[in-house]
Amino acid sequence: MFRPVALFVGLRFVRARKKNQLMSFVSLISMLGVALGVAALIAVLSVINASTATMRDETLKAVPHAAISLNGSFMGVDQAIERLLAQPGVLGAAPFMQAEAWLRFEGRGEFVNVRGVSAQTETQVLHSPSPQLQDLLQELSGQPDGVILGTRLAGQLGIYAGMQLSVTPLASLLQRQTEDARSFRVLGVADFGFYDNDNIALISLPAAEQLFAADPGAVTQIRLKVDDVFEAAAIARQAASSLDNQPHTVSSWSESRRSLFDALRMEKILTGFMLLMIVIIGAVNIVATLVMAVADKNADIAILRTMGAGRFTVMAVFMIQGFAAGILGTVLGAAGGIALAANLQHITRWFEGAINNFVAPGNVYMIAHLDALVLWSDVLLVCLSALLISLLATLYPAWRASRVQPADVLRYE
Known part of the structure; x- marks a missing residue:
């Protein structure tokens, strides 16, 4: 050879x-x-x-794979969700609204991100929903004044299920308008990951729309669940192109947690x-x-x-x-x-x-x-x-x- x-x-x-x-x-x-x-x-x-x-799995317990904000009123949220679900790579879509608020309980308080969700569709877009969170969301659908807290947030405030707390939108607090505060009853606590257990509170979407009615920055968005989290931004942008030139803004988990x-x-x-x-x-x-x-x-x-x-x-x-x-x-x-x-x-x-x-x-x-x-x-x-x-x-x-x-x-x- x-x-x-x-x-x-x-x-x-x-x-x-x-x-x-x-x-x-x-x-x-x-x-x-x-x-x-x-x-x-x-x-x-x-x-x-x-x-x-x-860390990525823990982050995606609270952060959407991708989120689309509709800028304008040319198309309704329900119609947009129907179109987005028909796009390749999209596994689920659900409306939500998120804004900052002051959560107060017995003289103690925390600034948190209050997220209004549709209890019927939220489980379809969660990355890895726990049975406990699914049960709490099902209970939230019948409790318009209910709230679900992150585990660390509840521990910091010493709150247990069944207790009452008040929530004041940050925009109203800055304008010294405390009459917008609303009382909620704690349904339970859930695991929102390493980084969001101390600053997340879930309420129903109709309650969030009433609570943040005076906050111009609080708008209804669409949360997407995709089949490939590494291509979440590309899939969301491709899906958003089906909205007939409806003005929109697309963000993904990799952008919102880019620094980490x-x-x-x-x-x-x-x-x-x-x-x-x-x-x-x-x-x-x-x-x-x-x-x-x-x-x-x-x-x-x-x-x-x-x-x-x-x-x-x-x-x-x-x-x-x-x-x-x-x-x-x-x-x-x-x-x-x-x-x-x-x-x-x-x-x-x-x-x-x-x-x-x-x-x-x-x-x-x-x-x-x-x-x-x-x-x-x-x-x-x-x-x-x-x-x-x-x-x-x-x-x-x-x-x-x-x-x-x-x-x-x-x-x-």
């Missing part, structure tokens, strides 16, 4: 037993360095992916860049290994040159020799990183048990059980980056090998 000379000789150099034990040790360290860097990158990025997915997810994305990039330094350190060891290999094989290089091998062939031989360590390290690191990410929950539980058994008996130390989400695009990107760094690390030693002069080496042989 035909094999290029550079590939044949380069693989022979890889398999050859090294007389210099230091060279063998440095070669092993370089391979392990690349493997460690790749494994750490895959595992840490998987943890960040899982954290981002959890931009920060998470930047954290992932910076963490990946810092961990990539481990791969670069492993690549530096590849440079050291090849420099020693070139010095050790000067005679072999000279013989290859006298047999007709060009400088590019010699350069390719040592690039293959060094690149083999990068390939092996990348493969081992990818396998190790995927295995580590897949078993991360079991590892953290075992580590927590070991600490509590040997360091502080009695379950004193509680360690958060990390979750991991492996994205194959991340694995591919990490592997390609490691291979590219390993390949670049071979260029200088290989170039040095190609500059060896046969006459100078063989003169005293």
Whole structure:
């Protein structure tokens, strides 16, 4: 079977037993360095992916996939919802109204976002409705003066189901018109996610229309549920194009929570860049290994040159020799990183048990059980980056090998 000379000789150099034990040790360290860097990158990025997915799910408990505001009165909300539901990618649509208000209970109060919803259709647009929230929405449909609070908001105010509270629109409060305040009865509490449990209150849509009648900024909007949350903005804009030039404004969860997810994305990039330094350190060891290999094989290089091998062939031989360590390290690191990410929950539980058994008996130390989400695009990107760094690390030693002069080496042989 035909094999290029550079590939044949380069693989022979890889398999050859090294007389210099230091060279063998440095070669092993370089391979392990690349493997460690790749494994750490895959595992840490998987943890960040899982954290981002959890935060996204928590955010979508309260934030719509997309929302459309109708600017004008050319088309009714019911007619617009009927058209939107007929568009591809739209799974549900429901009207809502949201505005800021002052919620007061027994001398204590909080500024909250009061959202008026249609109890009959709200469950169709919730990202992951809990049975408790569905029951509360069903109860809200028969209670025009009912209100559902977020868990932390209810805890901060010390409110329980059945208690009465007052709600004053912020616009009226700024104009010192307290007569717009209205009393509501707490139906219960619901989970609106990490970020909205302390500032969300749900009331019925007719009650919201009466409460915010004097607030020009409170308008009825349409909440959409789409089949792909990552394309929510594009799906909503495409669906809104069916409204016959009705003036409208489209917003999505990725826009309303842009600062949060931009920060998470930047954290992932910076963490990946810092961990990539481990791969670069492993690549530096590849440079050291090849420099020693070139010095050790000067005679072999000279013989290859006298047999007709060009400088590019010699350069390719040592690039293959060094690149083999990068390939092996990348493969081992990818396998190790995927295995580590897949078993991360079991590892953290075992580590927590070991600490509590040997360091502080009695379950004193509680360690958060990390979750991991492996994205194959991340694995591919990490592997390609490691291979590219390993390949670049071979260029200088290989170039040095190609500059060896046969006459100078063989003169005293």
